[in-house]
Amino acid sequence: MPLLSSPAPGPARASALAALGSPAAARAVTPALRVHPGPLAPESPLPVHVMEGINEPDGPRVRLTGWRFLIRGGGRTVAAVETAHTPDGWVSSRFFGGPYLSSTEHALRQADALPVPHQPRLLSVPELYMLTLWLHGDTTADPATGRPDPEDLLIPLAPAPPGIAAHRPHRVSDLLPVLTLRLGPVVPLAGSAA
Template structure:
């Protein structure tokens, strides 16, 4: 079933187009895949990027905050890289280009999602403490991707991208209600061993 692909903010898209159109506008060197690509490059399939904060038990509920938008960069019929824009105090600005396994894994996860019977809205959800990136499939067309803070619904799906943390299978969809407790357990500090009483 086709995904409900969200529309990126126009300034975020413009920042990526400017970076693609003018190599001198970007401080860092372009990835090799962009330097060797033949033909025009186009940013497609925008995905809002959220970072999950507060999943370590602290008495406060976790939250997912919007930090940027990622565009898959196509050259002909191939995805060769991705470009990220970030939210700054002055609005949306280009952040960086990226390549590597997450790009291929993102495409694979999106194809998985399109084959599902439910129509989802795709997002990316990052868990920095675990060096983990997931495709977040929101169950519902009513979502507002421009909201600064939001949380996955218990019925939403998270698809860990490869490479996933040890013990978590990549490309296996998990309900949020099932995966979040596992991540919380992973990040919980180990319980302190009880002190043995010493006899006088």
């Protein structure tokens, strides 16, 4: 069943397009963009959320940090661009390449083959240097809000942290305890109030 992706905000997409049109900003940063003859297009927009405070008593916090677009040209993905919302509006925050490009595409194909529809999002866990494809079960939800439901699926992208299998779908209720164990207990600093 197909993924039910939400469209990116128009200004976020416009920011990605403007960045692609800037040779100084885009092609000088990412080698694949520097050598690609074009034309290039931002596709497959995914909201990017960050999960922090996994071991905190109230549970993890999740916040939207921007939208990521895969940049395609000549029938293949050559880079990605991430946009962020600032007080002045949407801006292109960075271009990048590397293993997460093909890993994201692989995870999207995996998710598209699942029998139940999901809303795709990216979920970063900076405490573990981990990026996952988050498959949210509520396909009508605002992609900028919410937190992973226990029944949502997470597909860790490669490279995944040691001991966590990349490209294996996990229910949030199954993977979150593993992440909690990986980070260990929160230990108060010496001299701080307990």
